[in-house]
Amino acid sequence: MMINGKAVRIRLFGVDAPEKGQPFGEKARQYCADLCFNKTVRMVKKNKDQYGRIVAEVYLPDGSSxxxxxxxxxxxxxxxxxxxxxxLARAQEKAKLEKSGLWAGKSPIAPWNWRKQHRRMAR
Structure with missing residues (x-):
């Protein structure tokens, strides 16, 4: 996100998307970019994470989250x-039932589990 002409990394509150290199990681990134790249969005800051990044809900020009x-x-x-x-819980259940996006796969691995697996493999 650009804030006052400066690029700022924002962590989206309440969601965790697939990592780069993880199945659906690139598709998730592209979907996000398609929704907000070069658009004016509104951010509601919730807090900061352990790395100092702003954790926020981001609202698109149409007002949707x-x-x-x-x-x-x-x-x-x-x-x-x-x-x-x-x-968010209802949205995820609906996506699962409809086999949308990553839920179309046989056994999607949550990013927090994928990160743990890949950290162990890197050691």
Whole structure:
């Protein structure tokens, strides 16, 4: 996100998308870019993460939540470790039932588990 002409990395609140190199990682990134690249969006800061990144809900020009749209389209998981949003939980269940995005795969691996696996393999 560009804020006052400066690139700032934003972590989306309540969601965790597939990592680069993980199945659906590139599709999730592209879906997100298609929704918000070169558009004016609104950010509502929730907090900062352990790396100092802003954690926020991002609203698209039409007023919809980017965070919700990613989960509803099956391009991110509801990150229940950090969010108890019933709206995100329902969006994920619907995406699963409809086999949208990453839910079309046989056994999608949540990014937090994928990161653990790849950290172990890197050692």
């Amino acid at each position: 980017l965070n919700h749209r990613l989960v509803a389209a099956g391009f991110a998981w509801h990150y229940t470790q950090f969010s108890n949003s019933q709206e």
